[in-house]
Amino acid sequence: MKIPILLLLFCSLTTFAEQTNNNTTIDTDESLITVGQLHFSVAMGIGEKTNPLVGGKNIPLYLVPSFQYYRDNFYFDNGDLGYTFFENDQFVVSALTRVNNENSYFSRWHPQNVFLSSAADAAQGIISPDNPAAPTEKIDIDIDIENISKRKWALDAGMQVNWFASDNLSFLGQLMHDVNSIYDGYNGNFKMLYRYKPKTIENLSIQTTLGFDWSSSAMVDYYYGLDEKDYLDYELDEQDKRDHKIDEKEKLVGDNFYQGHSSISPYFKFYAGYHLSKNWKAFFSVNYKHLGSGIKDSPIVDKDYTLTSFIGVSYVFTR
Amino acid sequence: MYLHVKWIIIISFLSITASPANANIINTKLSFFSIKPLTCVVQKIGDTCQLMATVRWKADIPANLCLVQDETKIYCWKNKKMGTQVIPIELKDTTNFTLIDDGNTVFASQKVNINAIQPTKTRRRLRSAWSIF
Incomplete structure (x- = not known):
């Protein structure tokens, strides 16, 4: 799906909504979440995540669920299971675990x-x-895929620091290690996130993210290396x-x-969401990641980027 | 089917009657409109509040009027100068009730608020919205 077409669709949707919305103001603050309440949303639309592997099939995105559940310290947020042990006005420090999703490319690799x-x-x-x-x-x-050793899913665990520098600007840093010794390495992530709400369009929220993923040589070698196995x-x-x-x-x-050797893959993400009502939202998201040389130099990789794009609507069941 | 829940409903008896000033009367033919209670208290936000609301209105001339909750007509009066009715109502959020005529002209409106005994506690999300994309 071409990004300009997605953007055009999104603009049409929001323009239509703006005309039919009677200027109703809706609470669009998604940076806060109710403690003790299960939040379940479903996104419906058109999108895909490109697969950089040679012959890899792009991952289509049509119906995507989203779950969040936060307690005072414990939280689950779309696959991240964490425990916050320090929090003040600006900083939140948490330990978390999640499934490493690097293998998602290989599961659709033919x-x-x-x-x-x-x-x-x-x-x-x-x-x-x-x-x-x-x-x-x-x-x-x-x-031949039959002769390439099967890459396994790894379970990562590590630390995350969130820095909420202001209402609009926040930073996130993560350092993870696979606890089930699949690749015996580390990966990290650092990103800066800026939220913007135009005063002229009250129900619109825009989010831009700039960051990078770091993968240790052991992790890159396990997934993208070729050796005796x-x-x-x-x-x-x-x-x-x-x-x-x-x-x-x-x-x-x-x-x-x-x-494979350690890699830094920078990425940029743009997200725009328009609240059509309290539960319905139209949104557009595009995420471009430039793969680090340790990954893109692998013979089994033929694209030096991944592009994830989606346009659609989401419905939140609890709000 | 009604959920039998143990909601605590506290009826606010203070300033229950909505005067023309606070009932936002739009048309001068309507001289009085009120809904009691104005507040429903539940255990926690998200709980459903069930209450018996007393609706009163008075107009200068006979009219066909309907009480509307969230775009749904829940009770109508035919050719009446005044009306008094006790109506069972369910609320999940603070809701606006309106009195409209056959031509959907809004004569008056009144909000019924929901308050929770347990205040809603929030915390900052540690991942951004739809970060999975």
Whole structure:
């Protein structure tokens, strides 16, 4: 879905709502939540999250539920299960756990023809210089999903600090570690969030977020690396064998190993929500993330970004 | 089906009658309009309040008027100069009641407020709205 089309749809929706709303003011403050009350919303609309993996299928977004439940210290917010142990006017410090969602790309990954080029790798110095028979032409090796080891879901736990610098400006920092030792590494997130409510359109709220995700080399390597556990199937025809004089399968496979390294992936997010009534809201969201080099250099990644966009309406069942 | 809940309903007997000034009378043909009680108290916000509301109005000339709650007509009077009726009402939020005629002209309106014994406690959300996108 093209972003301009989504924006046009959103503007049409809000203009229509503005004309039919009789200037009713609705409480649009979503930064506060009622303690002890289960908040359940459903978003309905059109959107997708792109999949950067080679042959990866984009993740469609049509119907998305949202749950929040906060107590004085304990909270659950869309997959984050946390406990706040320090809170003052500006700072909130919490311990939390959640499922690492890096594997969501792999669960929708069905590569068919992923080509690794041993010639290109040679140019990058991956092939041993003491091999006089280093190939000079491209050899295609298929990565078959059946032969790539299955990536597992990791459960992360860590700390989060929220800094509410003002009513409009807040910062969030997170440092997480996988507690079930799937990748034995860390990941972090830092973002700045700015909320804006135009005075001329009372029911409209706008949110912009600027931040970055950091992934340790262990995490990047687990999800985006290629090594012994990933059996790279390939077929060389007789011509290839004659030209390149390569018949050592292990060597060729080994040449195409990829070791991931720590990555910083910056992102920008824009969100605009227009309250049509107390329970209904039209909203538009777009999130662009530029993948760090440790991820995008992987042979199984062919896009250097992810783009998540959504336009639709949401209904909150409790408010 | 009515939920049998143990709501505590406190009827405010103070200044119950809404005078033309506080009843926001729009048309001069209506000289009096009131709803009692003006406040319903529940245990906590979100609870449903059930109450018997007494509605009174008086007009200069006979009229067909209806009492409306959230765009739904809950009681109508035909060709009356005045009306008095006790009507069962359910509320979840502070609600505006209006008295309208056949042509949907609003003659008067009055809010019935909901108050909670347990004050609503809020805290700051630690994730932003729809951050999952």
